[in-house]
Amino acid sequence: MINRKDALPITRQCRLLDLSRSGFYYTPRPVSAKDLELMRQIDEIHLAFPFYGSRKIRDELWARKHNVGLDKVRRLMRRMGIEALYVKPRLSLSYPEHVKYPYLLRRLEINRANQVWITDITYIPMAKGFCYLVAIMD
Template identity: 30%
Template sequence: MSSYYKWKKRSISKKALKKNKLKQKIKTLYFEFKQRYGSPRITAELQALGYRISRVTVAKYMKELGLKSKLSKKFKVTTNSKHNYLIAENVLDRDFKATRISQKWVSDITYIQTKDGFLYLTTIIDLYDRKLIGWSLSNTMSADDTSLAAFRMAIKNRPIEKGLIFHSDQGVQYATKKFTNILASYGVIRSMSRKGNCWDNAVAESFFKSLKTELIYRNKLIFKKQMESEIFQYIEIWYNRKRRHSSLNYKTIEEFNNQNKIYKNVA
């Protein structure tokens, strides 16, 4: 065999070996992150590890391997907007960008089915870094157990800055006097979505979509105690620490905040 063909054969073998190693790494990451990542986040993870690879190539290899991120399903709205409390204007007006922490917070409530009944998850997200700074998992839909409990956690984790906008839907948990009085005592500006318009609170809705896609729908029905543990792990260990967020240019929240060096003593 001529030296040219020997060289060509060796070259093809090296390329094939490199491709196989890369595909194996992609497969490892895919299952390491519990099948939650599609090609954009797998690409970001590889690049963070020092690989020089494009999203197109990753998508191609994932297709060859038969790897897909979990698909989403629709879920029902849980908040009740049929009440006589005062509704706030839509001050946020779908402006989901924030230039500093505690400038804009968004909140929402969803239900989670378990073997022994429903749990209700209330979340509060800071739009600056998309961190879930307050949350509550409860057996009831009362304001004490939902909006108030989540808000108490949020103000422990982050200081309230002057002019903070707090946005939610028109649910009674956010409109009741007890909750609105607490917001007023901190000088918080209330904002509410238009009735039945989920796009006015798209970031909060997006979190629930991710949660239900990446955790709830992919598991069999479990009991409340186990679900409480799963939700804690998802929020505090996965979402707030490890997950790469498309809104942060596929950085983790910690990487984003370290890059911007915006705070040291804020959770």
């Protein structure tokens, strides 16, 4: 949105867009080859042990002869969007203002095809990315 050739100075354009000038001039550094290798290793460990946090992943990297600190592992995990999978507290509590719909099949006798359908969807992590699996049953 900022035009360098405009008559309006860049300082003023940044102020109008509520953008800092340092943010405008900043160019991100590319990820180093060493960090890319660490990120590949972290992803491999996370796929094998999705419940490992940054400390366990750091310990696993140490076992693989990578001399890396906890802060670096945390930073790379955050950059990759990886976090440990574990039971988080109070997730099964329903929100009191949400509508609770009744179960309509409770007393229904199901005795023919195409009478009741059910569907489910799940997320499957893959070696490179992820995929969704959808099942529709009669």
